[in-house]
Amino acid sequence: MFNFCSLYSGSSGNSLFVESDNTKLLIDTGESAKKIIEALENINVNISDINAILVTHEHLDHVKGLGTISKKYNIPVFANSETWNSMPVQENKINPINKRYFKNDEILEINDLKIFPFSIPHDAANPCGFNISKDNTKISIATDLGHIDERIMGNLENSCFILLESNYEDDILKCSSYPYPLKRRILGPKGHLSNTNAGDAISHLLNYGLKHVMLGHLSKENNFPELAYKTVIEQLIKHDFDENSINLSVAKRFSNSPLLHLEKDFSCF
Numbered sequence: 270m271f272n273f274c275s276l277y278s279g280s281s282g283n284s285l286f287v288e289s290d291n292t293k294l295l296i297d298t299g300e301s302a303k304k305i306i307e308a309l310e311n312i313n314v315n316i317s318d319i320n321a322i323l324v325t326h327e328h329l330d331h332v333k334g335l336g337t338i339s340k341k342y343n344i345p346v347f348a349n350s351e352t353w354n355s356m357p358v359q360e361n362k363i364n365p366i367n368k369r370y371f372k373n374d375e376i377l378e379i380n381d382l383k384i385f386p387f388s389i390p391h392d393a394a395n396p397c398g399f400n401i402s403k404d405n406t407k408i409s410i411a412t413d414l415g416h417i418d419e420r421i422m423g424n425l426e427n428s429c430f431i432l433l434e435s436n437y438e439d440d441i442l443k444c445s446s447y448p449y450p451l452k453r454r455i456l457g458p459k460g461h462l463s464n465t466n467a468g469d470a471i472s473h474l475l476n477y478g479l480k481h482v483m484l485g486h487l488s489k490e491n492n493f494p495e496l497a498y499k500t501v502i503e504q505l506i507k508h509d510f511d512e513n514s515i516n517l518s519v520a521k522r523f524s525n526s527p528l529l530h531l532e533k534d535f536s537c538f
Contacts, residue, residue, distance in 0.1 A: 271403045271531040275432060276300070276308035278412075278485040278520035282330050285410060285432060286314065289403050292380040295322045295338075296399060296410055297331040302338045308525045316342055321369070321379050323386075324348035326396035326413060327356040336362025345369050347377065349386070351395035373397050387424040389414040392459045400424055406531055408432075412486040415460040417470050425470070426477035430531055432520065433470065435484035436461035437491035438500060445491055461486070464497045468504025475505075475514055481529070485520040494519040 272288040282300035286293070286309065293314065298305055306316045322344055325331055336359040339346050347369040353360055360368070371377045373395060377384045385400040391413045398411040398421070409425050411417075412434035417425075425431060442452060442463075455461050462470075464484075471482055484497050498519055502512045520526055 271406050271408075273408060273430065273432075273529045273531060274312050275483060275485060275520040275526040276305060277523065277525070278432075278487070279522035280330060280436075280486065280488050280490075281522055282333060283412065283486060284308070284334075286312070287382070287401055287408070288314070289381050292321075292382050293319050294379065294382070294401075295319055295344075297325055298322060298334040298338055299329065299331040300334055302334040302341065305334055305338065311525050312528045319344050322346045323384065323399060324352055324356075325398065325410070326391060326393035327352050327359075328393055328413070331413075332356055332359050335359045339363045339367055343367065347371050347379075349373055349395050349397065352393070355394040385424070387421065389421060390416055390418075390459045391461075392454065392457075398424070400428070403532075408531060412436075412462075414462055415458045417462070417466065422470070422473060425474055428474070429478055430481045430483075430529070431471075431474070431479065432483050432485045433467050434462040434486045435464050435467040435492070435497045435501065435519075436486050437488045438464050438496055441496075442488075442491040447490070455488075455491075461488070464492065464500035465504060467497075468501040469508070471501060471515065471517075472505055472508035472510060475510055479515065481516040481518075483518045483520050483526065487519070487522065489522070 270290045274286040276284040283297045285296040340362045345367045373388045383402040386397040408430040409428040410432045
């Protein structure tokens with residue numbers, strides 16, 4: 270068994286669920302404890318059964334419920350030292366015995382899952398994405414990244430499933446009411462990934478076993494699901510792929526996605 274579910278995804282809050290035969294993980298807890306518990310219940314998962322929480326970075330839309338959930342349900346939290354140092358409000362709620370550390374670009378094992386946190390370019394202390402592997406199946410989580418370089422692309426290659434950021438549509442952002450400094454931040458090399466960027470990355474990764482992509486972390490103001498989907502498909506066509514080349518979906522902002530059964534529905538290298 271190897272399952273994935275997006276509980277919440279977007280600029281409002283982010284939390285993901287990964288499940289294997291022996292392990293249940295949350296990746297980020299950027300909504301309230303109540304909302305995360307409700308989303309888990311929708312897929313018949315009890316919060317008390319969560320084995321660990323992985324943290325990508327310290328921004329509030331990724332850690333809002335972290336301290337409360339860990340404290341109330343005695344769940345270990347894994348983050349790198351720079352991220353721990355950058356979220357004192359959440360850290361102070363967590364029992365010291367549940368504070369766990371990893372280093373970016375070094376393999377971490379939790380029960381039957383191998384996890385590789387890889388560094389990403391974002392304006393946080395030491396942000397990361399994750400490769401999560403079980404047997405011969407590899408999935409990847411990559412959001413909050415201002416650009417994708419060769420190193421990141423190498424980490425994403427040979428994934429059969431990716432939750433990939435598709436934050437904004439270029440023209441909408443440029444014409445939005447956002448102040449200029451905020452636009453520069455989003456568009457910058459440590460900002461966020463656009464729909465066009467996501468489509469280009471997916472086009473490359475189709476040559477490396479990618480079967481299914483869920484677009485995530487959409488901006489509420491500068492994007493919407495139908496447009497993200499359309500732009501990505503247009504980029505695939507531009508790169509000589511058709512829309513049937515991949516199973517493409519968009520993560521929901523305020524509710525959970527269907528539970529994906531990765532070993533059953535996907536084949537990987």
